[in-house]
Amino acid sequence: MTQILTGTFRVKIGLAQMLKGGVIMDVVTPEQAKIAEDAGAVAVMALERVPADIRAQGGVARMSDPELILKIMDAVTIPVMAKVRIGHFVEAQILEAIGVDFIDESEVLTPADEEHHIDKHKFKVPFVCGARDLGEALRRIAEGAAMIRTKGEAGTGDVVEAVRHARAVMKEIRRLQNMAEEEVYAYAKQIGAPLELVWETRRLGRLPVVNFAAGGIATPADAALMMQLGMDGIFVGSGIFKSENPAKRAAAIVKAVTHYNDPAILAEVSKGLGEPMRGRQVASLREEERLAPRGW
Amino acid sequence: MRPLTIGVLALQGDFIEHEAMLRGLGVQVRQVRLPEHLEGLDGLIIPGGESTTMGKLAVEFGLIEPLRRFGREKAIWGTCAGAIFLAKDIHRDQPILGLMDIVVQRNAFGRQVDSFEVDIQVPALQVVDPEPRPFHAVFIRAPIIERVNPPAEVLATLEDGTIVAAQQGHLLATSFHPELTDDDRFHRYFLHLVQQAREKQPPVVPSTASDNGR
Numbered sequence: 001m002t003q004i005l006t007g008t009f010r011v012k013i014g015l016a017q018m019l020k021g022g023v024i025m026d027v028v029t030p031e032q033a034k035i036a037e038d039a040g041a042v043a044v045m046a047l048e049r050v051p052a053d054i055r056a057q058g059g060v061a062r063m064s065d066p067e068l069i070l071k072i073m074d075a076v077t078i079p080v081m082a083k084v085r086i087g088h089f090v091e092a093q094i095l096e097a098i099g100v101d102f103i104d105e106s107e108v109l110t111p112a113d114e115e116h117h118i119d120k121h122k123f124k125v126p127f128v129c130g131a132r133d134l135g136e137a138l139r140r141i142a143e144g145a146a147m148i149r150t151k152g153e154a155g156t157g158d159v160v161e162a163v164r165h166a167r168a169v170m171k172e173i174r175r176l177q178n179m180a181e182e183e184v185y186a187y188a189k190q191i192g193a194p195l196e197l198v199w200e201t202r203r204l205g206r207l208p209v210v211n212f213a214a215g216g217i218a219t220p221a222d223a224a225l226m227m228q229l230g231m232d233g234i235f236v237g238s239g240i241f242k243s244e245n246p247a248k249r250a251a252a253i254v255k256a257v258t259h260y261n262d263p264a265i266l267a268e269v270s271k272g273l274g275e276p277m278r279g280r281q282v283a284s285l286r287e288e289e290r291l292a293p294r295g296w
Numbered sequence: 297m298r299p300l301t302i303g304v305l306a307l308q309g310d311f312i313e314h315e316a317m318l319r320g321l322g323v324q325v326r327q328v329r330l331p332e333h334l335e336g337l338d339g340l341i342i343p344g345g346e347s348t349t350m351g352k353l354a355v356e357f358g359l360i361e362p363l364r365r366f367g368r369e370k371a372i373w374g375t376c377a378g379a380i381f382l383a384k385d386i387h388r389d390q391p392i393l394g395l396m397d398i399v400v401q402r403n404a405f406g407r408q409v410d411s412f413e414v415d416i417q418v419p420a421l422q423v424v425d426p427e428p429r430p431f432h433a434v435f436i437r438a439p440i441i442e443r444v445n446p447p448a449e450v451l452a453t454l455e456d457g458t459i460v461a462a463q464q465g466h467l468l469a470t471s472f473h474p475e476l477t478d479d480d481r482f483h484r485y486f487l488h489l490v491q492q493a494r495e496k497q498p499p500v501v502p503s504t505a506s507d508n509g510r
Contacts, residue, residue, distance in 0.1 A: 002430075002455055004414045011411045014436040014476050018344045018376070021308040040352040042308060042345065077388075077402060078346055079437065101408035101437070124409045251352075258307050258353055259329060 007124030012146035015079065015102065015126055016210040019043055019147075019233055023223070023254050024212070026050050026237040028068075030075035036240070039250035043079040043102065045235070046072040051108045051155030052238035052277065055289070061109040063091040066098050073099070081128070086295055087113025089122075096125045102147070103127045105140075107294035108154045108237075115296060120144030130214065132165045132292060134172035135191030137207055142194045148207055150231070151292040152215015155238050157279025159216045159225065161292055166213055166229045176202045206230075215292070218243070218276045220256030220269050227260035244274030300490060303328040303337040305363075307353040309345020309377060313475040317483045331362040339371040339466075339490035342378030344436065344473050347402065350377055351391035360391060367395040369497060371466040371490040379469035380439050396464045397445040400471075404440040411436045416472075418452040418461065424484040432479060433460065433472035440471055466493035 005011075022042030027033040033044045048064040049057065063084050073080045079101035084091035086105055091112075095103050105118055107130050117140065120127040126146035131137035137148045150169075152162030172191070176198065179187060188198040200208050213226035214235035223234045234257055240250045252269040259265040282290075302318050304311040306327035315325045318341075328334055340363075342350070354360050366372065367382075372395065374382040381393055383400040405411070415430035422428060431452075441459040444450050451468075452461035461470045466489045474482035 002415050004412050006410060006412045008413060010434060010476065011413060011436065014434055014473065015408050015411065017310040017313065017476065018346070018436055020310055020312070020345070021306070022346060022349055037348060038352075040349045042349050078348060079408060096409065099407045099409060126408065254349065255353065255356065262329075 009144075009146065012126035013209050016128070016147035019079070019212075020210055021257060022233045023250075023257050024081065024233070024235045025240055025250060026235075027072060027241070030071045032241055032246070033072045033075045033080075035247050036250055037076045037078050039247055040254035041078060041250065042233070043081055044072065044076060045081045045083065045104065045237075046100075047083065050238040050241060051291075052157070052242050053155075054108060055155040055280075061085075063088070063095065063109070066094060069095070069100060070098055083109055084118070085109040086111040087116050087118060089118045092118055092123060092125075092127075096123055100125065105129050105145075107151060107291050111294050117143050117296070120146075128212070130292070130295060131169065133168045133191070134176070134201070135193045136295065137169060137211070138191070138193035138197045138201065141197055141207070141209055145209065147210045147212065149212040149214040149235055151295070152213070152217070153282045153285070154215045154291055156216050156282050156285070157218040157239060157242070157277040158282045159218070159222045160282050162213050162215045162217060162226060163229065165215075165292075166226060166231055169207065169211065170230055173201060173206060177205055216279075216282070217253075218279060219273075220252045220266060223253045224256045224260040224266050227257055233257065239277055242277035244276075249273050249276070299324055300338045300487065301326060301336060302487075302490065303334060303340040305340060305342045305350070305378070307345075307357075307359075308349045309343040310473070310475060311341075311343040314341045314343050314375075314483075317475050317480055321480060321483055321487065323487065329357065331358055334362055334366050337366070337370070338494055339373070339486065340366060341486070342372065342374040342381050343475070344376035344378065347377035347380040348390055350381060354381075355391045360393065363393055364395060367393060367467060369493065371468070371486065371493045373468040373470070373486045373489075375470050375473050375475060376436065376438055379441070379471050382467060382469050396462065396467050396469055397448040398441050398462050398464075398469060399443040399445075400439045400469075401442050402439045403437050405435060405438055408437055411438070414454065416452050416454060416460065418482075420451050420463070421481045421485055423488055425481050431474070431481065432477050433474075434476045435460075435472045438471045441469065463489075466490070
């Protein structure tokens with residue numbers, strides 16, 4: 001009997017590879033999930049509240065009700081993701097038990113552990129984690145993350161932090177590649193990343209897993225900007241269903257991610273989308289309102 | 297003979313992995329996002345990804361008919377979502393090319409926690425490598441090929457008989473992802489089909505009005 005292997009790292013990163021060049025959309029109802037799928041989303045993130053509402057309403061943000069997530073899973077044929085709090089491995093066990101396709105260990109929810117992230121190797125379901133720089137990304141991969149995304153500043157509609165995080169990772173990879181070999185050891189120590197993964201990143205010239213943009217993306221131009229900065233795909237949170245015409249905007253962002261290098265098509269898809277989400281400038285947030293610094 | 301140029305449909309999915317594999321085999325590669333990108337290609341790979349997304353984008357950017365025309369003369373290989381795209385029947389209403397006489401069921405093994413890898417036997421690969429090694433197949437939320445109607449033929453099955461690869465002349469469908477492994481035999485096998493299809497075509501006559509519809 002030939003051995004069948006499930007839950008391997010290859011199978012986990014394999015799904016992330018299939019999502020490349022695509023848009024993953026936050027949805028809070030089965031109806032929104034349908035709209036996202038019809039617009040061409042490659043996956044949906046099932047949530048009770050989008051980040052903009054979590055921000056506005058405050059309180060402790062937790063994993064969503066499994067019943068809601070199951071209804072969304074029933075509504076669409078594309079993969080369904082859901083969020084757990086940083087370090088909350090029991091929420092992750094629950095999501096794995098109901099069969100979600102990907103878990104986001106997310107700073108958008110209130111962290112459950114201020115020291116440790118989830119040991120993601122213990123799960124068959126793949127995980128995506130946020131990162132602001134190369135060290136953070138490689139620490140998450142060491143813990144078993146099969147996909148990385150920029151943190152950005154979720155729920156703001158301001159892309160500035162996503163750009164900062166994408167550029168930080170790219171810049172550090174370029175620096176790593178230009179370093180003398182003997183400098184790599186001290187560099188790994190300095191950024192707090194496992195040496196093995198630092199060598200692998202240097203050899204590949206990119207992160208060892210798929211790297212998406214997230215946090216503040218609200219327009220087709222934002223999405224194409226992140227793609228041109230070298231991201232593999234896009235998460236859109238509040239940007240779609242907090243806008244005037246979600247179906248149209250969702251479809252436009254999908255097209256913009258495919259044709260990210262074609263300004264004529266980008267101009268065409270950007271026309272007449274109605275009001276984007278109103279948003280909030282990241283620069284106007286108080287320090288305690290920022291979500292990106294969560295994670296260690 | 298002119299070197300081969302192979303397209304990878306780059307609407308969405310893991311087209312870079314196919315591209316890397318093909319470049320490793322010394323062929324020219326071009327990403328295809330619009331109908332005009334198909335011009336002059338000898339073959340095309342439709343990658344893995346989300347078939348609903350690819351189908352929608354193919355309709356929006358006018359690729360369905362050009363891809364059908366392409367597939368009638370030249371080799372196309374679909375992996376996973378690409379195999380769904382090539383099928384005639386997928387039990388649901390979503391844009392497909394309908395080029396191969398196969399019936400495909402999406403997400404047939406279950407959700408992502410059921411994705412798997414396994415060694416399979418693919419006798420046809422002995423065309424490119426006489427040693428009958430198994431092929432390590434990676435299945436990601438994979439479809440199965442429920443039925444293969446002539447002239448399509450079964451190329452590989454799992455031990456329980458589930459069909460996971462099929463061929464119809466110069467068209468090839470696999471429900472797994474050779475591009476996620478280091479084994480290039482399936483890509484070499486596809487290039488062999490590309491060559492065969494090219495030899496069957498009439499020699500190219502230089503012309504500027506190759507397809508003006510009249």
